[in-house]
Amino acid sequence: MAAIELDSVGKVYDDGTRAVTDLNIDIADGEFVVFVGPSGCGKTTALRMIAGLETITEGELRIGGRVVNNVPPRDRDVAMVFQSYALYPHMSVRENIGFGLALRKVPKAELNRRVEAAAAKLGLREYLDRKPRNLSGGQRQRVAMGRAIVRQPQAFLMDEPLSNLDAKLRVQMRAEIGTLQRDLQVTTIYVTHDQVEAMTLGHRVAVIRKGVLQQIAAPQDLYDRPVNVFVGGFIGSPSMNLLTATLRRDEQGYVADFGTMSLQLPPAVVAARPALAGQAGREVVVGIRPEDMDDGSLAGVQPGRTLSGVVELVEPLGSDLVVHLTVDARRPQDLEDIAELAQDNSVAGTAGASDAGGGTLVVARFSPRSTVTIGQRVEVAVTTEQIHVFDLSTGAAVWDAGVPASAASN
């Protein structure tokens, strides 16, 4: 087990394509770090550079204090779980799991003992003599895990290990991977595009976009204090609603003015954001999470805490009601981040930020006791304490004036 340090690591391919830029991440011994981001953001490339399957063109990578930029994969002592599992089809489960040990000339008796132990841990004992083709998807995934844990490596690298499983199995295996990592205490880097996996598994989550680290923080910090519009929109499902507002000063503090509606920023929100002063009188992006909105007729309508909209779609989930409504406000159009988020959302099948009619479509999570129907005009109670404010031109979150956007809350 070892710490992994990425020091200004970057990757430029021979044809000039830049995949990863200036990645600075220190991963502590035994830590579970998740790289998350939309597809093609460079997270897998970063992982493959740590594995040694991809050359590092810039910066320095250290595993356990040793610089390994030019060390081949077999001498880095890290194990990898591939998205495709990459099991050796001509070998039995036993041989698959033991292959790495056999190559390292581990004595036969010890090899058998360790393979058996790994198989027992993963519930694979009865399948040791089967070939991969005679296993189910979940079992193949376990064999791939077994191949990694049996070697007792310095670190585990996992490249979207659950993406080929069906939803139910994925949830189960996700929990098992979490438990396994806690038991073994091995430094783990896990790549996924699924933010639920990222949030549930990671001690810290690194959000990567276009090869650039946006923010690395504990899951709750990431949710509570996103450093920019991209992180705010990427973390959380359904994703954060982003609206353009004019930040107006009044006697009680600040008001986000959407035109026909406005929200009063509570004192706590203002106190946490000294930089708001610099945005007064300017247009800003206001972020409101769906879970911070509720049916006004149930939660109560108060001035400065209410938006009004027309219901376009109601999706009952049992636990809550996902309500799509159009509100009379503008969506920030110019930010590149938002265009990318919208694209990513439509791929993921969640609520996109497409506009309907005259207003902007927002998504809210109402209490299941709400009785709203399609076409109805509703008052939406907003928990303004949880509101997020971003700079309209840069997309950076408005917090302390001095904190740069991408290095915050590390």
Place this chain on the structure above:
Amino acid sequence: MTATAGSDIVTGAINRGPAARIVARTSAGALRLFLLVVALIWLVPTFGLLVESLRDPATFTTGGWWQVFTHPAQLTFENYSQILKDGAITSSFLNTVYITVPATLLVVLIGSAAGFAFAWIEFPGRDWYFLVVVGLLVIPIQIALIPVVKLYSILGISGSLVSVILFHVAFGLPFAIFLLRNYFAGIPRDLMEAARMDGASEGRIFFRIVLPLGLPAIASLGIFQFLWVWNDLLVALVFASPSNQPLTVTLANQTRQFGSSIDILAPGAFLSLIVPLIVFLAFQRFFVQGVMAGSVK
């Protein structure tokens, strides 16, 4: 960690009722019948050769091999015992073996190593070298005969078994490399990388991953190469000295010297035919589909 295995086991074929199987069989019946007829027609000359090789030479002038159906008494093993006593035939049969086995093994070994390198090892100019190999495929053997004869006399190996073997290896390799490179390139990259992560060197990857997974292609290449060399007449005729000539040359000489010495030709030809058949049947079990099943996804 708990496992809920048991419910999600994937077994082989879907279990179907006998009626469903009969329906499936009969619908393919017409095609099967057609293929059977074609196969039988193709087998007639071979069968005729077998029968002819078993007939008493004295009866050859009285009519064709089909006479055995009315005169089974014509059958005898005499021809075979004659040619097995014939030193020229047995030594040329052995020569064929001495030429074919190394020429096949070398092509398979060198071809698979080169195929692996062309498919999976990065080196400068790799794809250009491979294009050259592909280009060599279209060079006819005949063009090379005279230059190689000259080359062999300089090297001092004219007429030897080695000279014949080398020629076969040289002309077998382009196709071998082409075939195996393309097959190996189809092995998922993740498998190589998984092996690399597991600590395998390139050599280990070749022997432990690529060779076992490439067996279907290697087996078919082996059979092709074996048949080409075994049945070759031209190369042996040009390069082999009389004492080193293989069975094909010896048999061809029979027709020249005696006009029609069918009592030697028929059993000799059948002997020459039966060995590749055995090789084919032996290697046939490596022709399996779905070697990669269960590997990725």
